[in-house]
Amino acid sequence: MLKTSTTDAIPDKKVNATHRHSFRLNAKDKYYAAVFLGPSLLVLGLFVFYPMLKTLYISLFLTNTLGNTTVYVGLGNYVNLISSPDFISSLFVTLFYVFAVTFFTVALGLLLANLASQKLPGIAIFRTLYSVTMGVSVAVAAIFWLFIFNPSTGFFALMSSWFNLPVMNWLTNPTSAMWAVIITTVWMNLGFTFLILLGAIQSVPNTLYEAADVEGASSNFQFFHITIPMISPTLFFVSTITIIGSFKSFGLIDMITKGGPTNATNMLVYRIYKDAFYSGNYSKSSAEAIILTVIIAFFTLLQFKFLEKKVNY
Amino acid sequence: MSTVLTNITKSYDSEKPVLNDINAEIQTGEFFVIVGPSGCGKSTLLRMIAGLTQISDGEIRINDKVVNDLPPKDRNLTMVFQSYALFPFLNVWDNVAFGLKARKNTSQAEIEKRVNEALKMVNLESLKDRKPRELSGGQRQRVALARAVASDAKICLMDEPLSNLDAQLRIKMRQEIYALQRKLGLTLIYVTHDQVEAMTMADHIMVLHDSKVQQIGTPAEIYKYPANEFVASFFGVPPINILPAVKVSNGRINVNNDFEVNIDQQVPADNFKVGIRPNELVIEQADELHANASVKSIEFLGDEKIVYAKMSNNGLEVAVEVSSDADFKAYDTIKVSATEKVLLFNGDGVNITRNAEDVVNA
Incomplete structure (x- = not known):
């Protein structure tokens, strides 16, 4: 017994020693490293890192209509943006949109997932229905909701006429246009969020609920004290995905409001696109893109920090 | 309550x-x-x-x-x-x-x-x-x-x-x-x-x-x-040995056609079984002429040994508890017998041992 334990211990140290050495790569190792890293470095470099660095570079210059840099202005573009009320309002519009979308997506997804995780006959039908938006393309969703919002033939107009309410033109009023975009985005996101949360809820061991049943916990108590804490890692995952995703929302906005009316739904990404490809102001749009990247990086970092601390059990 | x-x-x-x-x-x-x-x-x-x-x-x-x-x-x-x-x-x-x-x-x-x-x-x-x-x-x-x-x-x-x-x-x-x-x-x-x-x-x-x-x-x-x-x-380790038996005369039964046991109760003529706990079976070394079983394997448990033996008559396996000093080896020919403390089960497996019925039905 003693002998085996000592022989166990010695190789352990040896392993550690060789492990330290292994970071000094020899020529052969370097060759293999290059071969394995090469393809992804090439693709990422070409389509991610180079454009990112180029964007950073352009944002420090003025550009002509062809996108070529002309005059170096340092942080001039950034200063202009931060002092422009137009950009600041766009920033707040984006933040409002992102948080409204995330809140409603996660809340509704959780509600539906909780409903669909009940053991009832025919519940599989609802599981399919609730997750169906995963298969709908942005374009189809936009057209679909444009029909619903249509003030003369839309479903909302029809409902208003049933209850003798004034017909609302959703897409021409700045406030309601924002909500129209939020509703559409939440609807689009819901399928994926629902499915992920449903999976999380269903993987909570049933004995936890049975133990709580025996101990006398009501179903509300069980939801807030078992389900929510048990699925908190997943809740944070879907929140992060939704936040990042809605910062990058473009398709729905382009098809439903085109950033209007009066810039009420002019989110950052849409603004970047218009500044670059409509106004030909490449340097300004590059600076905006860098600001957006920093904001998203910040939220991602925040989420990860939080995830590490709070959600791990 | x-x-x-x-x-x-x-x-x-x-x-x-x-x-x-x-x-x-x-x-x-x-x-x-x-x-x-x-x-x-x-x-x-x-x-x-x-x-x-x-x-x-x-x-x-x-x-x-x-x-x-x-x-x-x-x-x-x-x-x-x-x-x-x-x-x-x-x-x-x-x-x-x-x-x-x-x-x-x-x-x-x-x-x-x-x-x-x-x-x-x-x-x-x-x-x-x-x-x-x-x-x-x-x-x-x-x-x-x-x-x-x-x-x-x-x-x-x-x-x-x-x-x-x-x-x-x-x-x-x-x-x-x-x-x-x-x-x-x-x-x-x-x-x-x-x-x-x-x-x-x-x-x-x-x-x-x-x-x-x-x-x-x-x-x-x-x-x-x-x-x-x-x-x-279900109860007892190793489990009780269940062997077929027939009546020889009043107060005597033959177990597995291998050995006879005295009992003080009435039994059916045939179609019944006896249950003998491993510690109620007795074994001794015997030459081939007198042996009715052979040792298959032995488990040493400290104070006692469990001897697994194969009955020569029909190959049924029995477990016998012996003192750990007892000297048995695999392939030894042995003679198996039992004390009088055996349980009797009828064809349906119900315990028909006298005394048992009172307790079970109580």
């Missing part, structure tokens, strides 16, 4: 029932063990007492109150699950306090008092801030016990609570559970597939098999006077 099960039946769909016509009375404050092989419905029976599974037919009474349609929380009992059902995101203290907080009718001071007392009772005070994943299997088991202790329910249900522990820890926890039950005067209904657990802890044992109750009795009754062949074989 007791838990009474009357004609309990459980069937899924219209198939053969999982449990059929179960009757039992569990006295307040007793350690009642439900034991049986896997799939005999013992966990289902426990879950029906808890209210986690609906009963198909029959009646469960707890303290003279029919609880058939009461939800688990209104039955005033606690349950310890095989998987312990600890909340991974709560520390030990909060896990124990969970039920008290959930019921919302206990003051904060009372909760603290009860939880601290429960943790003290299972020796977990020093670990109260740990999360379940930072505990060993035995410690997790203790948390689950503390949760049952902290509740003021007087009936505690346990579903194979020791099956995830290693053998040594199992013996230790067995003693702790037993001590705890005595100390608190709990009515403990305990499900296990392990006959040793049942024998060592129970006041009364219910043996379930084939969706029916085979026997209810004290460990001694079950061991000495098993109701039938199944119960006889």
Whole structure:
């Protein structure tokens, strides 16, 4: 017994020693490293890192209509943006949109997932229905909701006429246009969020609920004290995905409001696109893109920090 | 004041029932063990007492109150699950306090008092801030016990609570559970597939098999006077030897056509079996002419040895307990005989030993 334990211990140290050495790569190792890293470095470099660095570079210059840099202005573009009320309002519009979308997506997804995780006959039908938006393309969703919002033939107009309410033109009023975009985005996101949360809820061991049943916990108590804490890692995952995703929302906005009316739904990404490809102001749009990247990086970092601390059990 | 099960039946769909016509009375404050092989419905029976599974037919009474349609929380009992059902995101203290907080009718001071007392009772005070994943299997088991202790329910249900522990820890926890039950005067209904657990802890044992109750009795009754062949074989290690027998004359039977045994009771002419515990079989070295069996293998257990022998007549295998000094080797030819302490079973496996009938039918 003693002998085996000592022989166990010695190789352990040896392993550690060789492990330290292994970071000094020899020529052969370097060759293999290059071969394995090469393809992804090439693709990422070409389509991610180079454009990112180029964007950073352009944002420090003025550009002509062809996108070529002309005059170096340092942080001039950034200063202009931060002092422009137009950009600041766009920033707040984006933040409002992102948080409204995330809140409603996660809340509704959780509600539906909780409903669909009940053991009832025919519940599989609802599981399919609730997750169906995963298969709908942005374009189809936009057209679909444009029909619903249509003030003369839309479903909302029809409902208003049933209850003798004034017909609302959703897409021409700045406030309601924002909500129209939020509703559409939440609807689009819901399928994926629902499915992920449903999976999380269903993987909570049933004995936890049975133990709580025996101990006398009501179903509300069980939801807030078992389900929510048990699925908190997943809740944070879907929140992060939704936040990042809605910062990058473009398709729905382009098809439903085109950033209007009066810039009420002019989110950052849409603004970047218009500044670059409509106004030909490449340097300004590059600076905006860098600001957006920093904001998203910040939220991602925040989420990860939080995830590490709070959600791990 | 007791838990009474009357004609309990459980069937899924219209198939053969999982449990059929179960009757039992569990006295307040007793350690009642439900034991049986896997799939005999013992966990289902426990879950029906808890209210986690609906009963198909029959009646469960707890303290003279029919609880058939009461939800688990209104039955005033606690349950310890095989998987312990600890909340991974709560520390030990909060896990124990969970039920008290959930019921919302206990003051904060009372909760603290009860939880601290429960943790003290299972020796977990020093670990109260740990999360379940930072505990060993035995410690997790203790948390689950503390949760049952902290509740003021007087009936505690346990579903194979020791099956995830290693053998040594199992013996230790067995003693702790037993001590705890005595100390608190709990009515403990305990499900296990392990006959040793049942024998060592129970006041009364219910043996379930084939969706029916085979026997209810004290460990001694079950061991000495098993109701039938199944119960006889289920208890005891190594299991009892069951051999065919025929009547030779009044008071004498021939076992397996190999040896004869004296008995002081009437027996049928044929078509019956004898059950002989390994320690009631006697073996001695014999030359080939007088031998009726040969040694197949030997297990050394310390104070005794178990000799597995093959009867020469029909190749049936028997286990014989001998002193560890006894000198037997594989392929030795031996002569097997038995003391008079044998059990008799009729063709249907029912115990027909005299004395047994009174006990079994009592």
